[in-house]
Amino acid sequence: MKQAIMRLRACINREIRSFLTARGYLEVQTPVLAPHLIPESHLEVFATEQIAPDGGAQPRYLVPSPEVWHKQLLGSGYGSIFEIARCFRNGEQRGAHHNNEFTMLEYYSVDADHLDSIRVTEGLLQHLLGRLQRELQQYGQSAERLQKLQPPFARMSVREAVLQYSGIDLDRHQQSSELAEAAARIGIRAAAGDSWERVFNHILVDRVEPALPDQRPLVLIDYPAQVRTLAEPADDPRYSRRWELYAGGVELANCYAEERSAQRVQQFFAAEAKAKRSCRVPHSVDWNYCRWFGSQFPRCSGVALGVDRLVMLLSGETNMSGVILFAESDRMV
Structure with missing residues (x-):
């Protein structure tokens, strides 16, 4: 056993x-x-x-x-x-x-x-x-x-990863309706009333995570602040001081600079x-x-x-x- x-x-x-x-x-x-x-x-x-x-x-x-x-x-x-x-x-x-x-x-x-x-x-x-x-x-x-x-x-910002693997620039789609429209253009349909966070997670799971390179561990850093966590805000208030670690195609760890x-x-x-x-x-x-x-x-x-x-x-x-x-x-x- x-x-x-x-x-x-x-x-x-x-x-x-x-x-x-x-x-x-x-x-x-x-x-x-x-x-x-x-x-x-x-x-x-x-x-x-x-x-x-x-x-x-x-x-x-x-x-x-x-x-x-x-x-x-x-x-x-x-x-x-x-x-x-x-x-x-x-x-x-x-x-x-x-x-x-x-x-x-x-x-x-x-x-x-x-x-x-x-x-x-x-x-x-x-x-x-x-x-x-x-x-x-x-x-x-x-x-x-x-x-x-x-x-x-390896390190890559979340914005860079989303742009590279979905073609969507998060900085230009800060409203939920804007992000939903951009997602629809690449074949991801959001339900009526979906929050910005929910649409973002669809994009991340459907388009970004499957495309991430797995030849070495990768840190996705600086997550959007619209995904609420107890992480400190970054210098750019649209993002948080947070990262996630992917290894071998698996999400392995999550990290914050802790909110005080x-x-x-x-x-x-x-x-x-x-x-x-x-x-x-x-x-x-x-x-x-x-x-x-x-x-x-x-x-x-x-x-x-x-x-x-x-x-x-x-x-x-x-x-x-x-x-x-x-x-x-x-x-x-």
């Missing part, structure tokens, strides 16, 4: 810990059940109840990422931290790169921005490829495929909570969450990296179910 990949996975986890702890990151362990979550309108969550002996009950939610806890630790002065965390997302599409329950490596570098995090992530991948060369070859991974994972990462403004965090919560009203599984929101931000919140950058996808890429497996015990697809009847 996948003993060989589990042994390799254990080695990968060990070397992740070795790399980060040697650089001063503190490993933390946070709950998978939370009384409230950060509202993210593109995610569905799992809900349950905590039942008291007297019969009362309080709602609890499986975390889609440990971010809701990590931001509190950062605001409390913990410094650079990391966690190899179990995460849960409901309504996930079925496919080779998805599972409703998955493992995420989330690490935050204090006194750093998103560009510093590129270098940290390059160092991590270089460390894994170097330290685990023998184990990866024993598992059957080819040197040619491993070469495609070698840093340094309590006011902008509160605005994000309000906008996303409103957008989440159409979600199938509502959840509680802590409207005082912004208290962790402001002057006490450090300049920092966070990376969320999919461990299952990382193991898949390093091992040469083509489906996440090959690196997960009791994967959802294995249990379907």
